[in-house]
Amino acid sequence: MAARQPVSFLPAPAPHWVGDGFRVFPLFADLAFREEVSPFLMLDYAAPHVFPPRETPPGVGAHPHRGFETVTVVYDGEIEHRDSAGNAGTIGPGDVQWMTAGAGLLHEEFHSREQSKRGGLVSMAQLWVNLPAKNKSTPPAYQTILKEQIPLVDLVGGSLRVIAGAYAGAKGPARLFSDLHVWDVELKEGSAMQLDVTSGDTAMIALFSGAIDVAEHKIAQPGLLMFATEGESLVFRVDSKAKMLVLSGKPIGEPIAAQGPFVMNTQSEIHQAIADFRAGKMGRLEDFESQGA
Ligand code: MN
Numbered sequence: 001m002a003a004r005q006p007v008s009f010l011p012a013p014a015p016h017w018v019g020d021g022f023r024v025f026p027l028f029a030d031l032a033f034r035e036e037v038s039p040f041l042m043l044d045y046a047a048p049h050v051f052p053p054r055e056t057p058p059g060v061g062a063h064p065h066r067g068f069e070t071v072t073v074v075y076d077g078e079i080e081h082r083d084s085a086g087n088a089g090t091i092g093p094g095d096v097q098w099m100t101a102g103a104g105l106l107h108e109e110f111h112s113r114e115q116s117k118r119g120g121l122v123s124m125a126q127l128w129v130n131l132p133a134k135n136k137s138t139p140p141a142y143q144t145i146l147k148e149q150i151p152l153v154d155l156v157g158g159s160l161r162v163i164a165g166a167y168a169g170a171k172g173p174a175r176l177f178s179d180l181h182v183w184d185v186e187l188k189e190g191s192a193m194q195l196d197v198t199s200g201d202t203a204m205i206a207l208f209s210g211a212i213d214v215a216e217h218k219i220a221q222p223g224l225l226m227f228a229t230e231g232e233s234l235v236f237r238v239d240s241k242a243k244m245l246v247l248s249g250k251p252i253g254e255p256i257a258a259q260g261p262f263v264m265n266t267q268s269e270i271h272q273a274i275a276d277f278r279a280g281k282m283g284r285l286e287d288f289e290s291q292g293a
Contacts, residue, residue: 001196004203004231006214011223012045019060021111022046022124027206027224033258036202036226038251039178041068041128041263043206045222048076051111053119059110064277065101067136068263069129071174072097073163073184073245077122078115083107084283087142094147096163098174102131102138104273104282125208125245127182133254133265135177149173150184157191157238160184165249167195180249187238195234195246203227203234203248210242 012025024044026032032042051058057080072079073096081097082088084106091097099107111122131138145163151170153160160167164174165181172182179201187193187210197203204226205212211220214236219225227234234246257264262273276282 001194001233002231003194003215003233003235004197004227006217006225007228008226009217009219009223010226011221015047018044019058019109021057021059021109021122023049024126025222027222029224031224031226033256033263035251035253035256037204038202038253038256039130039180039249040202040247041130041256041258043128043224043245043247044126045206045208046122046124047208047222048121048123050121051116051119054116057110057113057116060108062106062108063261064104064106064282065261066104066264066273066276066282067101067269068131069098069100069177071099071127071129071163071182072109073125073127075123075125077120077124078112079122079124080110080112081107083140083142085140085142089142089144091144091146094150096145096150096174098143098145098164100131100138100141100177102136102140104276105140106283125206127245127247128263129180130252130256130263131177132252136264138177141175143173143175145173155187155191155193157193158185158187160195178250178252181247183246185244185246187242187244189238189240191238193234193236193238196232197234197248198250199230199232201248201250202229204246205234206245206247208243208245210244211239212242213237213239
């Protein structure tokens with residue numbers, strides 16, 4: 001089994017706020033929406049942040065999406081979601097929401113009312129996963145994946161949760177449109193890791209905390225580690241207790257046209273998405289708000 005060479009490490013860029021609820025580090029940095037990271041598009045990591053108690057939940061109000069999927073992994077706190085396709089749900093620590101925007105919808109993302117009232121720690125990650133051209137118009141869908149539905153694989157130096165795809169025979173619960181794997185991994189100091197991946201797949205480690213050593217390169221800050229596409233395993237040592245998402249998948253290999261909340265294949269499809277959103281074809285804000293947001 002050939003170990004993959006690391007090709008680049010992108011330290012976490014400066015954080016920005018998404019609405020008033022999520023202070024995120026855009027970990028894909030300049031590689032976001034590029035073929036190099038396909039089938040993934042971008043990853044926002046909201047590091048642990050303490051919020052004061054308040055009556056009105058912080059977060060981000062109704063906004064559209066089309067042409068891809070959003071995957072929200074909660075580490076601390078409680079997040080509430082509602083969308084124009086009629087789906088709503090609350091997820092807490094260890095839970096995941098896998099939302100397929102597909103043909104288009106409006107949604108909002110807030111701290112839950114309870115979370116907001118008591119205040120405290122909130123930490124999460126949101127990954128955007130691209131859809132192949134043939135699935136970009138799929139009807140919107142929504143999957144709440146609770147912690148207990150996610151297979152937990154014990155590793156010699158820690159544990160790995162299979163959110164999507166598979167690892168060592170354990171299969172993740174997420175329904176997928178392309179071949180990919182999302183592993184939520186926590187590792188102890190001193191462990192020597194070898195994670196097997198498919199040669200030719202894109203593979204990367206989004207390091208949230210801790211320190212690792214890959215092929216004699218020490219990485220001791222949050223960021224994105226990209227691997228070469230050839231080779232069957234990611235080999236590294238854990239220098240201090242680490243938390244990460246390990247992402248791999250078959251590149252979709254189609255043109256990417258991305259603008260704000262829309263990710264299509266061509267610029268004319270982007271213009272169509274904007275027109276459809278303005279015409280209310282992704283659901284109406286009024287109907288949406290009358291649901292009781
Ligand atoms: Mn959104």
